[in-house]
Every structure is written in structure tokens, then in C-alpha cells.
Amino acid sequence: MPGPMKMRATLAAGYTDVRVLMSHPMETGQRKGPDGKPVPMHFIQNVTVKVNGKTVIEGQTSQAVSRNPVFAFRLKGGQKGDKIEISWRDNEGESNSTEAAVA
Amino acid sequence: MSLDRRRMLRSAGALGALLVAGLLKPLAALAAWNKDAFTAKTVDGALKGLGVAGSEPNGGLTLDAPQIAENGAVVPIEISSSIPGTTSIAVVIEKNPFPLASKFDFMEGALPFVRLNVKMGETSHVRVIATAGGKSYTASKEVKVTIGGCGG
Numbered sequence A: 001m002p003g004p005m006k007m008r009a010t011l012a013a014g015y016t017d018v019r020v021l022m023s024h025p026m027e028t029g030q031r032k033g034p035d036g037k038p039v040p041m042h043f044i045q046n047v048t049v050k051v052n053g054k055t056v057i058e059g060q061t062s063q064a065v066s067r068n069p070v071f072a073f074r075l076k077g078g079q080k081g082d083k084i085e086i087s088w089r090d091n092e093g094e095s096n097s098t099e100a101a102v103a
Numbered sequence B: 001m002s003l004d005r006r007r008m009l010r011s012a013g014a015l016g017a018l019l020v021a022g023l024l025k026p027l028a029a030l031a032a033w034n035k036d037a038f039t040a041k042t043v044d045g046a047l048k049g050l051g052v053a054g055s056e057p058n059g060g061l062t063l064d065a066p067q068i069a070e071n072g073a074v075v076p077i078e079i080s081s082s083i084p085g086t087t088s089i090a091v092v093i094e095k096n097p098f099p100l101a102s103k104f105d106f107m108e109g110a111l112p113f114v115r116l117n118v119k120m121g122e123t124s125h126v127r128v129i130a131t132a133g134g135k136s137y138t139a140s141k142e143v144k145v146t147i148g149g150c151g152g
Helices: B002-020 B043-050
Strands: A005-011 A015-022 A044-051 A054-061 A070-076 A083-090 A095-101 B061-064 B068-071 B075-081 B086-093 B100-106 B110-118 B124-132 B135-147
Touching (some): B075 B124
Antiparallel strands (some): A005 A015, A044 A083
């Protein structure tokens, strides 16, 4: 069960500032667990940002992104009430998404 | 900042409850993952996987990263490009076991800007590659890491 996401989108001077936090272990496959065996890789591979249903950013990520990833993006212009949706998918097929209106 | 954060946490708490209840369905279809580039163990291999043949330095591409990172597990970096027509930005950490950390494609409606936290195994150059109008541009900065972020 993927953990919760947090997102905030606010209007700035000429752009919309979007910040998102995803709960994810982002295991590199190099860390050893308490039993001495390597913890298998488990990380987010795709991040998609949509504005009012239209995809504007497509990100691909590796295990080198920090645990519980935080991203900030900037969108051209924008106005209050625009619907921003961000989703992710990891290497095990788990996914999650969240949406918020620009404040 | 602290006020914003509080508000964000509060609204996120409500959202989290919705998610736990399974009321929001995650999206199924997302873009593919460039396996060749992301599993490459060398910088050259990663660039080849991305289809970047050569890149030239450009002052319009800025990379903001700390000079010294105390904790290699969380190194904040910020990239923005003022090069007209920038369509993608890739982040390569030269000495990581798998150098390519992320790649972002920007479509109409997005500004070529991203901030994220990355892991660094050891002191290394962080290189960013932007693509604009079929050409590639690069900027890089060395980040000294005192505690690595890749092992256990």
C-alpha cells in the first residue's frame, strides 16, 4: 500500500509553484537489512504532472532519488483553481496520485 | 514558510485519509522508463542511453547544489534553464554506481525547472544536461560528500 502524498500549488510571479512529497522507501538495492541480506531495489520510476488533465511534465527517476522524494516544479502562468494532478509509479508496479487546485 | 508548511500538512492529512480509504484511484498508464540509460554504470553509457551525443556548456543552464553535503542521502539540487525551447533536463551524478538519477521532459505549459533531493555515494561532480532544439547543453558542479548515501 503506497503511502500518502502531499502537494501544494501556489501562484507566484508569472508562474505556478508546485511542490510535492511522496512517501516511498526508494531502496537502492545496495543497503543490507538486519538479516545481512541486501534489501531489494524498490524505487519510483515515473512521475507525471498534469494541469487540467493535460500532461506538462514527465519525469523518470532512478534509485538515486532520496527516500520520500520531494520535487518542486514550475508551470507557466496559471490561475487560481487550476487543477494539478501528480502521479508516480514504481518498479514494482505500485502507483499513487494526488491532486490539488492552485491556491 | 512555516505557515505554508502547516497548512500543507493539514490538507495533506485529509488527503491521506482519502487515499487510505481507497477513494482516489492511482493512474495506470504512465510513460516508459528508459532502462538502457538508467541501468548504465558509466556516464558515457547513460548519455548514450539518453541519445546525447555531445553537449556544450551554456550559461543559460543553471545548477544549484551545495558545495559540501554532510549527508549524501539527501542532497538538494535545483536546475533551471533559460535556453529557449528547453524540452528536457537530465541529472547525472558521475560517481554513483548508476550515474543517471533522473530525467524530466517538459511540455507546453511547464517551465524547464526542477528541484529534487538525490543520493550521492561519494564526492562527485553533478552534471545536468538540457536538450533544446535538438542540441544538448551541460552544466556541472562538484559536491563534496562527507557521509555517503548509497550503502548501509
